[in-house]
Amino acid sequence: MRKLSVLVAASLAAVTAGVVAVVPGSGSSHREAPLTALDPTADDTDVYAFTAPDAPHALTVVANWIPFEDPAGGPNFYRFDDRADYYVNVDNTGDGRYDVRYRFNFKTRVRNKNSFLYALPGVTSLNDPELNVRQTYKITRLSYRGGRLTGARVIARNLPVAPDNVGPKTFPDYDPVAARAIRPLAGRGKVFAGQVDDPFFVDLGTTFDALNIRNGTGNAGGGKDDLAGYNVHSIVLQVPEPAVTRNHRPVASPRAANAVVGVWSSTDRHRLRVTGGRGHRRVRHADVQVSRLGNPLVNEVIIPLGRKDFFNATQPADDLKHFGKYVLSPELAKVMNVLFPGLNVPEDNRTDIVQALLTGIPGLTRIAPKAPPTDTLKINLGTPPTATPNRFGAIGGDTGGFPNGRRLGDDVVDISLRVVGGFLKGNKLPLGDGVDANDVPFRAAFPYVAPPHAGFDSQLKRVEPQHPPTPADPSQG
Amino acid sequence: MLARVGTGAALAFVLALGAFGLLARGGAAPAPTPKPGAGPQLPPPSALTDRRISALQAIVRVRPGVAEGYVLLAGAYAQKVRENGDAGLYTRAAGLLRRALQLQPGDPGALTQRSALELSRHDFRAALGDARRARRAAPDADAPFGVLVDALVELGRYGAAGRALQAMVDRKPDLAAYARVSYWRELHGDLAGARRAMALALSAGGDTSENGAAVQALLSHIDLVRGDVGRAGHEARAALFAFPGLPGADAALARVELARGRAQPAIARLRRLVARLPLPEYLTLLGESEMAAGERGAGRRDLATVRAERRLLAAAGVDTDAEMAIFEADHGSPRRALALARRAWAAAPSIRSADALGWALTRSGRPRAGWRWARRALALGSRDPLLLAHAGLAARASGARAQSRGLLPAGAVLRPFSPSLAREVAR
Numbered sequence: 001m002r003k004l005s006v007l008v009a010a011s012l013a014a015v016t017a018g019v020v021a022v023v024p025g026s027g028s029s030h031r032e033a034p035l036t037a038l039d040p041t042a043d044d045t046d047v048y049a050f051t052a053p054d055a056p057h058a059l060t061v062v063a064n065w066i067p068f069e070d071p072a073g074g075p076n077f078y079r080f081d082d083r084a085d086y087y088v089n090v091d092n093t094g095d096g097r098y099d100v101r102y103r104f105n106f107k108t109r110v111r112n113k114n115s116f117l118y119a120l121p122g123v124t125s126l127n128d129p130e131l132n133v134r135q136t137y138k139i140t141r142l143s144y145r146g147g148r149l150t151g152a153r154v155i156a157r158n159l160p161v162a163p164d165n166v167g168p169k170t171f172p173d174y175d176p177v178a179a180r181a182i183r184p185l186a187g188r189g190k191v192f193a194g195q196v197d198d199p200f201f202v203d204l205g206t207t208f209d210a211l212n213i214r215n216g217t218g219n220a221g222g223g224k225d226d227l228a229g230y231n232v233h234s235i236v237l238q239v240p241e242p243a244v245t246r247n248h249r250p251v252a253s254p255r256a257a258n259a260v261v262g263v264w265s266s267t268d269r270h271r272l273r274v275t276g277g278r279g280h281r282r283v284r285h286a287d288v289q290v291s292r293l294g295n296p297l298v299n300e301v302i303i304p305l306g307r308k309d310f311f312n313a314t315q316p317a318d319d320l321k322h323f324g325k326y327v328l329s330p331e332l333a334k335v336m337n338v339l340f341p342g343l344n345v346p347e348d349n350r351t352d353i354v355q356a357l358l359t360g361i362p363g364l365t366r367i368a369p370k371a372p373p374t375d376t377l378k379i380n381l382g383t384p385p386t387a388t389p390n391r392f393g394a395i396g397g398d399t400g401g402f403p404n405g406r407r408l409g410d411d412v413v414d415i416s417l418r419v420v421g422g423f424l425k426g427n428k429l430p431l432g433d434g435v436d437a438n439d440v441p442f443r444a445a446f447p448y449v450a451p452p453h454a455g456f457d458s459q460l461k462r463v464e465p466q467h468p469p470t471p472a473d474p475s476q477g
Numbered sequence: 478m479l480a481r482v483g484t485g486a487a488l489a490f491v492l493a494l495g496a497f498g499l500l501a502r503g504g505a506a507p508a509p510t511p512k513p514g515a516g517p518q519l520p521p522p523s524a525l526t527d528r529r530i531s532a533l534q535a536i537v538r539v540r541p542g543v544a545e546g547y548v549l550l551a552g553a554y555a556q557k558v559r560e561n562g563d564a565g566l567y568t569r570a571a572g573l574l575r576r577a578l579q580l581q582p583g584d585p586g587a588l589t590q591r592s593a594l595e596l597s598r599h600d601f602r603a604a605l606g607d608a609r610r611a612r613r614a615a616p617d618a619d620a621p622f623g624v625l626v627d628a629l630v631e632l633g634r635y636g637a638a639g640r641a642l643q644a645m646v647d648r649k650p651d652l653a654a655y656a657r658v659s660y661w662r663e664l665h666g667d668l669a670g671a672r673r674a675m676a677l678a679l680s681a682g683g684d685t686s687e688n689g690a691a692v693q694a695l696l697s698h699i700d701l702v703r704g705d706v707g708r709a710g711h712e713a714r715a716a717l718f719a720f721p722g723l724p725g726a727d728a729a730l731a732r733v734e735l736a737r738g739r740a741q742p743a744i745a746r747l748r749r750l751v752a753r754l755p756l757p758e759y760l761t762l763l764g765e766s767e768m769a770a771g772e773r774g775a776g777r778r779d780l781a782t783v784r785a786e787r788r789l790l791a792a793a794g795v796d797t798d799a800e801m802a803i804f805e806a807d808h809g810s811p812r813r814a815l816a817l818a819r820r821a822w823a824a825a826p827s828i829r830s831a832d833a834l835g836w837a838l839t840r841s842g843r844p845r846a847g848w849r850w851a852r853r854a855l856a857l858g859s860r861d862p863l864l865l866a867h868a869g870l871a872a873r874a875s876g877a878r879a880q881s882r883g884l885l886p887a888g889a890v891l892r893p894f895s896p897s898l899a900r901e902v903a904r
Contacts, residue, residue: 034559034691035593035623036683039651076686076719083680113711116718269650270677272658274643276670290649306585310617313648 040066041081042267044293045232046200049263049377049405052238053385054445057250058189060238061088062199062408062449063265069164069195069231071458077118077164078195079135080106080233084269085287088237089376091262092246094360094367096317096374100244101142104193104235106161109134121169126160126180130170135161137193139185141243147317159183162194165231167456175451182446189239190446197440197450198232199408201225203433203464215434218414221466223434229453229460236447241381254382260360260367262376263405264294264316289313294375295357295403296412301332301420316374319358324373327354332420343429345421352424356403364394365404379405390474391436395423397475408442408449411435418472428472435464525685526560529553537573544581547573548590555593560687562724562754564793570594571794585615592624596631599796601825604628619649626657633827635664635857652683656692659699664828666858668703675699690720697729702860704890706736724754731762732893740770740896757783757790757797761804762895769896780808798824802833803863806840807897815841828854828864836867844874855884862886866898 048062065086069078080086086104093099111132120130138157143150162181165174182192203214203223215222241250245258253259268287291312293299303311303323314322329348336345358373360366365378383400391411393401395418402410414432421429439462440450453459533550540546551570558566571594577587592607605628611621622645629638642661646654655678663671678692693716700709710733716726727750734743747763760783767776783804787797799821805814814837822830835850851868859865869885872878885891885902892899 034653034656034683034688035620036651036653036688037620038684039649039681040684041682042651076689081680081682083677116715269681271650272646272655272674272677274639274646274658274661275665276662276667288647288650290651306615307617309619309649 039290040068041079042084042269042290043067044265044267044291045198046296047263047265047293047377047406048199048408049379050407051379051381051383051385051400051405052446052448053387055238056385058238058240059090059244059261059263059379059381060236060446060448061263061265062447063088063235063237064198064200064232065235065267066233067198067230069198069233069452071165071229071231071453072455074118074166074455075116077133077166078231078233079108079133079164080104080137080161080193081269082106082108082135084267086235087266087268088235089264089266090244091316091367091374091376092244092258094260094262094371094374095147096262096315096319096372096376097144097147098142099144099246101144102237102239103140103142104137105140106135106137106193109136118164119166119170123163123171123177124173125177126163128177131163134163137161139191156183156185156191159191159193162192162196164195165452165454167454169456171454174454178451185239187240187243189237189243191238192234192236192447194233195231195452196234196447197438197452198227198230199438199442199449200227201411201435201438202227202413203435213432213434215466216469217430218417218432218434219430220469221434221436221464223432223436223464225435225439225462225464228439228462229458231452234447234449236449238446245381251381254380255363256382259382260365260378260380262294262316262360262367262374262378264292264376266292289315292316294377296406297416298327298357298375301416302326302330304331316376317372319375320373323375324354327358327373330420333422336421343421344427345429346425346427352422353419356419356424361394361403364399377406378403392418392470392474395419395474409437411437418474423473430469430472432470437464526553526556526687530557542580544577544584544587547577547580548584548587551577551590551594555590555597556685556687558597559691560723562756564790564795567594567598567793567795583610583614585611585618585621588614589621589624592621592628596624596627598794599631599798599825600794601628601631605632619645622648623653623657626661630661630664631827631829632825633830635661650677650681652678652681652688652692655681656695659695663699663702664857664859666860668699668860672696672699672703687720687723690716690723690726693719694723694726694729697726697733701729701732701736701893702862702890704887706733706889709733709736722753724750724756724759728759728762735766735893735896736889738889738892740766744770744772751779755782755786757786757800757804760786761808764808765895765897769900783808796824799829799833802837806833806837807895811837811841828857828859832864832867835871839867839871839874844871847871848875848877862891862894863898866891866895866902870898870901 043065045064045067050060052060066078088102089098090100091098115132118133123131136158139155140152141155142152160181162178165171171177181194185191204226242248244261245251247258249258251259266289268289271286271288299311304326328350330350333345333347336343354373355361358375359371360378365380367378383404386398386400389401389407389409390396390398391409392415393410394404395415401407402412402415417431418429421427421431442448442450530553533553537546537550551573554566554570558564574587574591588607588611592604595604604624608621608625608628612625622641626638626642626645629641639661642657646658655674659671659674662674675692675696679696682689693712697709697712700712713726713730713733716723727746731743731746744766747759751759751763760779764776764780767779787801790797798817802814802818802821805817818834818837822834831850832854835847835854838850839847848871851871854864855868865884865886869881872881872884888899888903891902
């Protein structure tokens with residue numbers, strides 16, 4: 001998952017790899033370019049895929065980049081990388097290869113090139129002359145058959161990105177300005193790109209202090225949401241079912257052969273030929289995938305430190321070959337047994353986790369009968385959205401939630417702790433991190449994610465109120 | 478197994494705190510007082526690094542047995558040196574890395590960080606050794622490539638460096654890789670290609686605003702060498718806006734002012750810079766600018782300070798032989814210059830060392846030998862104004878007048894890098 005991903009992976013990258021920033025100093029005159037370990041503009045932090053109650057026949061995807069945006073992060077603020085390719089990928093055959101991709105390419109426009117300011121006071125529209133730095137983007141839809149490109153079409157261009165919420169003096173009324181960045185797509189789709197509240201919630205302090213849970217076993221609130229108050233850059237895409245299903249048709253029922261698709265996000269950057277020449281031009285295989293994300297927690301909890309860079313460079317279709325063994329014997333299960341000897345967490349042969357996340361649950365999230373294990377977020381588009389979601393999703397008896405897709409409110413940290421604890425094998429443990437919900441409410445309508453925190457009055461962190469313990473089996477609650 | 482798992486959990490703890498030390502606001506830095514009419518007041522970006530250092534110091538105190546804490550803290554100190562140039566922190570970073578490697582021998586993260594430290598101290602052979610060890614210990618990790626490439630470049634092994642760099646950019650094109658592609662192209666005289674690669678680095682961005690600003694200052698440098706003074710000024714000012722007070726950006730803007738013939742603002746800027754960060758490179762530029770502007774007393778004083786600063790750097794373990802050879806050749810004793818340059822060449826047979834040796838020979842009254850070494854320095858095709866000036870003056874002194882004219886850079890291009898040499902060329 002992501003945040004964990006940033007911390008662990010980033011810094012783990014650090015460890016295997018080299019440190020949050022392996023930085024040479026500047027004692028003298030030899031060239032010292034920065035050595036970065038974090039790459040925020042290309043860092044896929046989270047992916048959500050769900051059927052929105054107000055759009056029951058569409059797939060909605062929220063894909064996030066640039067973790068830990070401090071709302072007061074001026075003077076430069078945050079933006080997508082103009083030179084990167086941002087992707088939302090869909091596998092509708094179950095082989096772990098993309099069958100449909102939406103590629104997002106951004107372009108930064110600076111109104112007054114002599115000014116470095118992001119904006120001047122009083123911005124009231126996306127075209128306001130006081131908004132000095134703007135981004136626009138185009139979307140290309142790519143289709144594939146058996147991994148081969150069969151079509152590429154620009155479906156929208158020159159769409160505006162919602163600006164960073166610098167503060168109330170710059171944006172006297174931010175939300176209506178940002179709302180203008182919601183744009184229709186031909187064929188009844190919608191899209192939004194820009195800064196939003198980071199919808200992830202987790203108590204990192206407890207999770208990473210050797211699961212040092214503050215209150216009970218983490219099932220009674222009291223946790224501190226370490227991501228409260230931070231923003232992120234989000235792409236929210238809503239497309240009708242036929243745009244992503246195997247047979248280009250709507251989904252008739254949860255049992256329909258075309259009902260399940262796998263979703264993940266990824267980021268490519270341009271390769272260069274060191275020796276120059278035409279290396280800067282876009283040629284075939286000129287792009288390199290530098291990041292990907294499907295299911296929350298896979299990259300952090302499952303993939304070992306030294307292999308995270310490799311994970312980010314590979315495709316879901318090859319996950320079994322490269323990473324299968326780590327899923328079957330997850331390190332977190334061993335850690336839990338060491339830290340809490342009474343838990344009896346099964347450590348090996350965890351086919352339950354492989355099925356829940358990678359091959360899909362038959363009748364619910366399995367894309368196709370023999371689908372290999374792939375790290376994609378699998379969603380059954382036939383499952384009707386519920387008016388009363390349970391944050392535990394499927395293990396809470398609400399089959400419309402994670403791991404059947406992932407809704408913004410699904411508590412994937414608690415779910416993952418319980419699933420790794422052995423929930424699906426009957427070892428039901430009342431575990432959690434004590435944070436149950438996001439710091440701000442999500443919106444009922446597109447783009448669903450909450451508006452970004454403003455730089456002027458941002459508050460970081462929030463404490464979950466304490467509450468009676470949830471049972472080990474949340475469906476019995 | 479048990480110990481390993483325990484370390485993993487503790488490590489995660491360190492990382493969580495480390496990242497939050499980096500990112501959490503509030504705490505250490507006092508709230509800035511807003512000045513009416515001055516627009517929003519922002520804390521200096523380096524405050525983030527300070528906060529990160531204190532958070533990591535706390536972690537190391539609480540968990541003295543976890544190697545990663547020391548590595549992260551050493552990295553934070555190195556970042557601090559990037560921002561304020563206090564080379565004394567290298568000694569502390571070295572101690573931390575020694576401890577980390579005692580706790581976790583062969584740890585690739587610690588080896589990579591130590592390699593970065595050795596690069597900063599110009600111990601390029603040690604840096605190459607550690608980079609290779611880190612590569613072997615973590616073959617799937619990308620980070621050791623950066624230090625590997627840097628060490629190979631500084632040791633003059635440009636072919637091997639280019640191959641390692643191609644592997645680096647094939648695996649993960651990001652700011653670190655793009656910026657190194659840019660430098661490799663610059664060394665080979667492909668300034669347009671260098672600019673393109675550096676623009677990609679700037680667009681990609683890095684971990685901190687310092688990373689982006691540092692890259693933009695390098696972009697300013699490339700533009701200046703290309704003779705595009707207007708663009709160089711824009712990039713330098715943008716870098717200073719992104720990271721107020723960044724030394725490399727301040728120096729870049731001073732060079733732009735020198736290129737425009739505006740000696741007084743450049744001198745004022747450099748004086749403020751060396752008051753904070755008296756690196757030999759900046760002191761030399763300041764002293765030469767003052768001499769050229771007729772402020773000979775101030776110029777002599779500043780140039781005299783260079784040797785003292787060099788001793789301070791030496792005490793922090795930084796080897797400055799190659800650059801001190803150039804300094805001695807221009808402003809001190811050619812004999813000392815020759816000894817330093819020979820040592821630099823023996824330690825790292827790079828084009829920089831070849832240039833130092835050639836210039837020391839030329840200044841010692843042996844321009845023919847100097848001219849031979851200068852050609853070696855230019856063998857890759859570098860367009861570096863100092864290298865060209867050294868070669869051109871060596872050629873002129875050896876009687877190769879025609880070749881000299883083809884090499885000597887225009888005054889506006891050379892002046893920002895050495896006002897003294899620019900005057901000498903003009904004569």
